Amino acid sequence: MPEMPEVQTLIDSLLEEDILNKKIKDVTFYMEKLFKNCTPNEFKDFVLNEKIINIDRIGKYLIFHLSNKKVFVVHLRMEGKIFYQDSNSKYDEKHTLLRISFGKKEMRYQDTRKFGTFHIFLEENYKNSKELSKLALDPLQEGFDWKYLKCNISKSNKFIKTALLDQTNVAGIGNIYVDEILFASKIHPESKCNKLTDDNFKTIASNSKKIIKKAIDNKGTTISTYMYKKESKGEFQKFLNVHTKKDSDCVNCKTKITKMKVNGRGTYICSNCQVNKK
Ligand SMILES: [Zn+2]
Structure with missing residues (x-):
């Protein structure tokens, strides 16, 4: 599943490939339920003749900013992939759910599991949407520090791993990086949040920043199928x-x-290094 480093790597790659400021000339869709707050035709009308003027991210959501103060928001979920390719190049016809054509180039959304989502919003209200308004800061955002983390989770009696995966406590961390963060912090994933000390929160916050940063520097982690563009895999594994x-x-x-x-989440630990704070 793509986590924050993989999403950021995809954005960097799309920007590098010069996707911005090209007029959207056509939209072809293959799965109605990809669109969560509009019909496929409404999506098409919304984006047609607009240009993508910037792409950024909130947590694991990709935000495509369009001309005329329009936005579409994509979540890749389990297996969503976005490729920017020549329009006449081959693609996976079975799993491509959407093609946005710019003429010679196309942005193709491919998803073997079909859990990915697309939403449309106006620039002024996308941050207030149900999906985005509840998201916490991610580890690289200004304001994320051990006090922020402590404030969000220290009263909870949930396991620390469960709390870190909850995107309303901290955004962007998924199952791969949470295991690495807790290992680096020498904390057992089943430690109760309300038993953790200030030092524990300091260690977890600083390792979250370090590990996510290093993962982005290495273009994410490829364990099964993640690719940020055709033939380009992450290196953080x-x-x-x-x-x-x-x-x-x-x-x-x-x-x-x-x-x-x-x-219910597969979890890897060193039972000697990682202390359980019950
Ligand atoms: Zn060990």
């Missing part, structure tokens, strides 16, 4: 210490990494 590392030696203490379930 080389730096994973616990996630997907079952039965490998812990880099700190040589204990074998184990896999467990935390609220």
Whole structure:
């Protein structure tokens, strides 16, 4: 599943490929339920003849800013991918759900699992939408620090892993990076939030920043299928210490990494390094 580093890498790649300021000449859609607050035809009318003037992100949501103060918002969910390619190039016809044509180039949305979402808004109100208004700060946003994290979760009796995956506490972190952050922080994923100390919050906040930053620098993590453009995969999997590392030696203490379930999510830990604060 794409997390914040993968989404940021995709945005950087689209911008690098010069997608901005080209008039949208046609829209072809293949799945009605991709659009959550409009019909496919309403989406088409909304974007037609506009240009994408900027792309940024809130948490894991991609925000496409259009001319005339319009916005469309995309969430890739499990397997969504966006490719910007020559219009006459081959594409995966079975899994491409939307094509936005700029003439010689096309933006193609491909999704084998079909969980991705598209919304349309006006520039003035997209941040107040149901989807975006509840999102917390992400680890690289100004204002995110250990006090912010503590304020959001220290009264909860949930497991720390569960709390960090909740996008209303901190945005952008998913199952890969949360395992790495808790390993680096030497904290067991089933530690209760309300048992954590200030030092624990400081460690978690600083490791969140460090690990997410390093993942973006390495263009995200490719474990199964994530690609930010055709033939371009992330490199951060080389730096994973616990996630997907079952039965490998812990880099700190040589204990074998184990896999467990935390609220149904596959979770990798070093049972020696990571202390459970019950
Ligand atoms: Zn260890």
